[in-house]
Amino acid sequence: MQASYRLLLLGICIVWDQVQCSASSGRDECADPVAACPDNSTCFDTLEYFYCQCVPGYRSTGKHNFTDKDRDTFCKDINECEENSNLCGQNASCQNTPGSYSCSCNPGFMPSSGQVNFMAGQSICTDIDECAQTPWLCGPNAQCTNTVGSYTCSCNPGLFPNTGLQWILNQTQCEGLTKIQDGKTCNIPINTGTSSHLNSSSAWFCLITNFSFTKFTSGYQVQQVAVVLSSALNDISLWNNLTRDEKSVAAESYLETVERAVLQLTEPSDVLLRKNVRSDNLDMELLIIPFKHNTSEEQLRANKNTLDIKLGKLMEENKQGQITVGFVSYTGMESVLDGSFYKNQSSIQLNSQVVTATIGRNHHKLSEPVHLTFHHNELSKTKEEVICVYWKYKGKESSWSTEGCTKLHSNQTHTVCSCDHLSSFAVLMALDESQMQENVALTVINYIAVIASLVCLSLAIFTFLFCRSIQKANTTIHLHLSVCLFLAHFLFLVGVSRTEKKASHCLQCRVLCAVIAGLLHYLFTASFAWMCLEGVQLYLLVRNLKVVKYSSRQGLRRRYLLLAGYGSPALIVAVSAGVFPGGYGTDTLCWLSHDRGFAWSFLGPVCVTIAVNTILFIAILCTLRSQMCGLNSDVSKVKDTRLLTFKAIAHCFIMGCSWILGFFQGLEFFRFVFVIINSLQGPFIFLVHCVLNQQVRMEYRKWFGRIYKQKDSSELTSSAVPKGNLRDGTTTETEQ
Template sequence: MSKFLFCVPDIDECKPPISVYCGLNAACQNVQGSFHCHCNPGYKLLSGDTQFENSNENTCQKTTSSKTNRDTEELQRVVEKFESLLTNDTPWAMGEKREVASRATTLLQTVESSALETALKSPEQKIQKIHNSTVAIETLVVTDNCSEEGKVFSLNTYMNSVDIRCDDIVQENVKGPTAIAFISYSSLGNIINATFFEEANGKDRVYLNSQVVSAAIGPERNTSLPKSVILTFQHVKMKPSSEKAICVYWKSMNEGGQWSSDGCFLIQANKSHTICNSTHLSSFAVLVALTNQEEDPVLVVITYVGLGLSLLCLLLAALTFLLCKAIQNTSTSLHLQLSICLFLAHLLFLTAIDQTKIKLLCTIIAGALHYLYLASFTWMLLDGLHLFLTARNLTVVNYTSVSRFMKRLMFPVGYGVPALIVAISAASRPSLYGTPTRCWLHTDKGFVWTFLGPVCTIFSINLAFFLMTFWIVKNKLSSLNRDVSTLQNTRMLTFKATAQLLILGCTWCLGVLQVGPAARVMAYLFTIINSLQGVFIFLVYCLLSQQVRKWFREIMKSKPESETYTLSTRFGANSRPSEGGVFSQSN
């Protein structure tokens, strides 16, 4: 989807390469799906109409009455009055923050009311425009009660614009014409700047990166709308991709006023423009937040130490699953694939997560991490399914059709499903693999949900498997009396099901809970537990297994025996060491 598709779905015939020519003393006005021509201020058609289609219909003549000039001069006086108030630096510089906010609120409302009042004095002068170095105003009067269904008006000042439906301008409780005023202030943002944004995170640097604009309809200044308006802002300076745009409006309060994001939503943002929509009319701006939090050195140490231990334990676990013949079955195969995927994911995370200098390389690393972590979760899901089937078929799981079914299913699902998700994600949004600071998924357009969505789904399914497994095991325990071996297997199965859900599932929920006052605590818990997943896997599936411990003891015993055998064969059965010892040399 191309940028700004939501707001500019049609071709602007008034701009190059088309540039419709309306004739002398006339201008082109683009509307949704079409365009029209209208006479410049101070001119009107001989027919009395307000618009026409092409230059052949242009009969724009200078009005003989001085009323239009008076209206324009009145609007000019509004601009000059605002300019005089704004350029008087003393009240702004000397006043407290609350006083400055209160003065700004009064000023904004005064300009809006004056512009609407001036426009409604001359309803036949449908469009009026005026601007100087500090403020630009465009007004539009609607008199036809929106006879054209779905008609949208676009007003532009200082490269900012507002798109509003005709139905939203016309006020049902008002007889006669209605008007909309759109105002851009070139320097007001220097006064009511980002310091008036109370919702800002203390760790984020926020600044105002647009002009302040106002949109109002009259004669009654209704603010709430049945449908949202679209606002397009040109940035004061280019916005880096690492910075986040925030759409805000000026909220008047008893304390004066402040910037708020309530009812304002971001549609699209690039380096030069931001598009917002709002469910009400007010004064608006775009704030930009640059999250520049320094990494917590303690969390960094925990991450590297934890992942280092996990890599070692995952390697030992994989070797155990491969070499210990006594435990090799379907469950071991699932644990082996899980260990391999987590090992590769953790290794790539440690060595390449911050390799952002080469964009293509960073994209490949982000895609690989996306795939490996999704594959790890998919193997967790298969393990949960196998635990459930094992509980249901406790004594014959490795000799029934269940085992054959799992063997046929696990590799296509375990590696195929993550590959399909990553392929679709990469094909739809390849540019969102990699951020300016990390080789991971970008948060723009909700792209990170290509990972979080499957993870939440897998966790929910595994939770269902766990509850069913627990219920089945509980019934089996109540029915077992003398079969000690089956009783032990059932209890171990219950323990593994619980450990699997907590270690490989619930811990990831801590990442979602890193908000609000508990964010720091959750960050530490998430980092500690998730970085030690490999240690937990080795502990639960290897060290707590009686067969694996027996295999480890046999390996440890076989080593000194082999050394004794080597020394015995080297010196002979009847040979004796010299007085200087076995390794002494004769003179």
């Protein structure tokens, strides 16, 4: 018992001693100056000791929790902007601060929250429309165009900035050529290895060549330079007024200026950066490659053309910092540097846009060739020779050359060229003499056939409108089909070539061409809708030949005919324009573009109409055959059925079945047959529905009878009046 009490007393003493010991040593080490944590950290006390942690915005150079035993450990500021380049979002800049960071919108953008400085997620940066805020920002005779983060100023057509390629706010004025040049002549040195010069009094030549003397500085913007250079291609007639030598030198200066602008006006970048610069007549894509960036092959696109370039060896040899690759496409330059600059051959035509490919610091010679894919301005024919060329700089003797360029592949729409150097490039199309003669003959035949069809269609329209005895449902279809075909053929004749490629590449011209293409799309689609209705109505007529009380007025009702004939084409055109507005109008024709398969917005309905009408045509012939087998010896019925058979065969053309030849335009024979046969639509409509219609012939006889009666009456009246009495103003009775 005593032993138990002794053990209990001993345990109580031990615990009491520990508590007393702990209480005697339980001071707060964080309050001890010796144990103070470094700057930008917080001290945490423990039973045994203490530890330090860096405050938010700082990071320990050693352990996350550290003590005074961890020498050389301190809290370093975290650069949030470097660790997360997208921390502030798009169109914003990040500024690091001690222990934190701050976001601010780039110039040309404003924060949605209204705060100049904000944290991530607190605001987004939206574009400022400087043109809307200040309508007269660019001054008189100029237009302001808002861009993402900035704006550009451009002079009205016919005027140019008097400060050249740099637009200086509140200083640049838009003036005419003569005022800018002030009647001075230009003395331009020619880079041909000699000290020759070219003198010119042309204000346009002086303006273009003066671009080459521009020294680009930080005050220039690549977008604004592109706008001014683009305006130089608005009016091609100014280029065409130059002599051949002036045009060669001016074009060379222009292309060199574009190259220098691409290479000298790109900002430095630490990451691979793509930049697209677009204006009315210039389309650029710039690729900025940082120093020692690992890239082997890149592709650039300008308008409808592409550049594939291998950069492996070039990047390995690069010891000069970042590299800029530029690819530029020009709209209109193909009319300036045309095929006549290739060996002075008149049978050569440019069949692509002119493009410029350049790489940093004028690395024109390449260790590996580049591949350029060109989009054809016109569909290439089988007998045409396609030639890949580059612009060879020789001053007054500059020309297209094939040196170092070969054709890899070519089809109707595209050509792929391989070149071992960089310059400006294009695709030429060479026609042989027989091909040129065939094209001229096809054009002449087309014009004659369309005019003949217009004459027949106009006569048919007149007949359907004024011949009351045949005005019924069938005539409604004939009338509207004739009207649609007449308008479509007439607009095609006068407007399909209104691309103005030799005059002006103004916006109004392109809009006009797009409108013409849209109207042609609607009119031809409406024509096929009425052709389909023509086939349906004819089938209903033939099928009901045995019906005693059947009337040709029966069948499709007029209001439904109008809805189907004009409503469905309008819906097709509206959907097509909404899906791809740029599909109307090409560089050579005011018709549908082949890009993105847009031409099928017309070819699709054509195929459907041809398929339906072909089935109906076969059904009509089968029905007529059974009708002929069941006829008695009534000669009139036999004649009527034979006439219907002839009309059915004629309707094969009227219903558009012959348009199937349009899918075989690769062969010259089918092109001629297509033009000739489809021009017969108008004559067949007039022949079948007017000349061979007994009621119409009776109306014709009445009309001609009235005309002859009036003519005879007028001649009789004039012969019955004596000349002397006519002079005296009196009349006498005629002898009986």
